[in-house]
Amino acid sequence: MKRFADLIDRLSCESGRNARLRMLRDYFATTPDPDRGYALAALTGDLSFANAKPALIRQMISARTDPTLFAMSYDYVGDLSETAALLWPDAGAGTRNDLSLTAVVETMTAALRPQMADLLASWLDDLDETGRWALLKLVTGSFRIGISARLTRTALAQYGNRDVEEIEAVWHGLTPPYLPLFAWLEGRGPRPKPQHLAPFRSPMLAQPINETELRQLNPPDFVAEWKWDGIRVQAALGTGGDGAPIARLWSRSGEDISAAFPDLIAELTGKAHFEGAIDGELLVVQNGAVQSFNVLQQRLNRKTASSKLQAQYPAHIRAWDALALNGEDLAPLPWTERREHLENLVSRLNSPRISLSPLVPFASWDELAAARGAPAATDLGVDAAAVEGCMLKRRDSPYISGRPKGPWFKWKRDPHLIDAVLMYAQRGHGKRSSFHSDFTFGVWRTGDDGARVLTPVGKAYFGFTDEELGQLDRFVRANTINRFGPVREVTHTAAHGLVLEIAFEGLRRSPRHKSGVAMRFPRIHRIRWDKPPGEADELATLEKLLAAD
Structure with a gap:
């Protein structure tokens, strides 16, 4: 545990x-199994x-x-693990340097809920501040140390x-x-084989581009697709030992969301004329028209979906790539060949x-640029409202x-812009x-x-540079007129x-606001x-945008 901390x-x-990569490489090279594997899992x-x-x-x-004291400290520090590690009373701090990461992970995995508090307390009593912080980070799963799964x-x-x-x-x-992964990397074993019969494949992502950068490219080298206002998914099909088709729906991050979309799974297994995977966008299509993201949200973040919900918000996949087909890995092929496979597959289905x-x-x-700016003027028809820009792909x-x-x-449509007045501010975390x-x-x-009054319409915590963050923080501190716990009210008169x-992608009606x-x-x-x-925008401006959408 000390080495991981x-x-x-x-x-x-x-x-x-580069320094972070070197630290991680050194850790993998000098830490035995299975500690390094559990550390890898924690960081990813x-x-x-x-x-x-x-x-x-x-x-x-x-x-x-x-x-x-804890509430005030947490508000100031902004990190639960760090706050708790610093405030935890020192009992025998540092006496458990022999505690292994493997023992912690496997014991916590097996422990029942009533046992967990006493178990964690015994470890926290025996660790120093850094060890306590690392243990609590492990528990919360929120490391927030600037290490992505991809970097790891x-x-x-x-x-x-x-590679x-x-x-x-x-x-x-x-x-x-x-x-098996470490054995393969060290030449002690074969390359691991996917265990899932309908496996997830790490997706290919697009770089954002603006019009100035776009015009440095050669148009004949690229094709363009519409960028849909949904969520990225992979639909994978395989065959079980009994010969029955097995389908899985994966999110962009590799989360199995099949249980929330039984209508799509039933469709995939019922149309199982292939084994492989397709990449695309998850949408809701009602009466032949792609609906907005606001409608799709009715199906998202659910573990299951009732028959009523499935009927009211029917799920749909708008496919744009074929990753594998009947045992053939299509990923190394150029886009033009993959597109031909995809067109044939969708037609057969x-x-x-x-x-x-x-x-x-x-x-x-x-x-x-003209099509991107006015998709309704193209042959998209009723689907134009669900487009948020274009995707460009080299042939x-x-x-x-x-x-x-x-x-x-990805060349997204220009966002909506309004001028709004800062009303409240709160410190961040980490x-x-x-x-x-x-x-x-x-x-x-x-x-x-x-009389004219200000009405809150939103919250934002990104979009500014570090320098601008400092400017905003100084303004808040110099113009605070009231406090509500951790929230500061700042001067906001005409x-x-x-x-x-403020830039934003769209609006929706909300009775909660x-x-x-x-x-x-x-x-x-x-x-x-x-x-x-006093010259900031009116609520009527948002109402007009909402009506236009």
Whole structure:
């Protein structure tokens, strides 16, 4: 446990990518099995403990220190694990240097809920501050040390002198502590085979692009597809030992969401004329028209779906790539050949729930820009409202997991922009715990008495640079007029205050919000130091946008 604690402590203090990769490689090389496998699982988000949750940690630390002191400390530090580790009373701190990561993981996995508090307390009593912090990070699963799963697997590939795509190809068929994986990387065993009969394949992602960058590319080298306002999924089919088809629906991150979409699974197994996988967008299609993301949300984040919900919001896959087909790996093929396989497959399936993502015809970037700006003017028909931009793909591009530079680009439609007034602010968490980084903003409306009043319409906590974050924090501290726990109210009159230009992707009606509307993906686009608060937008502006959508 001490070695793992030292690793994440050093990673949290290191900002250089190459240095982090070196630390991870050294850890894999010098740490025995199965500790290194469990560390790998922790860093890639593949460890969870059903009976140990953040709420338990809050209860335990509140019972051992003043609850008000804990609440104030947590508010200031912004990280539950760090706060609890620092406030935990020292009993025999540092006496359990022999505690192994394997023992911790396997004991917590087997422990029942009533045992968990006493178990964690005994370990926390015997560890020093860094060890306690590492243990609690392990429990919460929220390391927040700037290490992504992709970076961790890149370090693993470098350690084994492999390409990271090779790691991605076998990753989702493995389970902690990954003994066959390390044996393969060290030349002690064969390449692991996927254990799932309908496996997940790490997806290929697109780089964002703007019009200036776009015009540096050669139009004939690329094809364009519509970018749909849904969620990325893979539909995979295999065959069980009894010869029956097995279907799985995977999210972009590799989560099995099949149970939430039994209508799609039934369609896939009923149309099982192939084994393999297709990549595409999960949408809701009603009366032949693709619905907005707001409608799709009725089906998301559910473990199951009732028959009524399935009938009311029928799920649909708009397919844009074929990854494997009847035992053949299509990923190395150029896009043009994969597209031909996909077109033939979708045609054979002839399914009302699986359709081909249409291409956007263009001969120049000006033509594509016109189509992107007005999809309703193309032959999309009723589906135009569900488009959020274009995807550009090189005709000769293979399917490569990760986000390679050059083959695929996403050119999203320009966001909506409004000017809103900053009303409230709250400090962030982790590295932002010393800054006010979560902002509530509002627009003007006419009150019952005829006076103009500000109405909150959204919250934003990204979109600004580090320098702008400092500027916003200083403004909040200098213009606070009231406090509500951790929330500060700042000056927001027509004459005094700060205007923020807010970018967002769309609007929807929301009875839960005082304004009656909710924004999708709001972020701070620009700080309008030049604009008086009285000139910010009206709620009527949002109502017009909502009516237009």
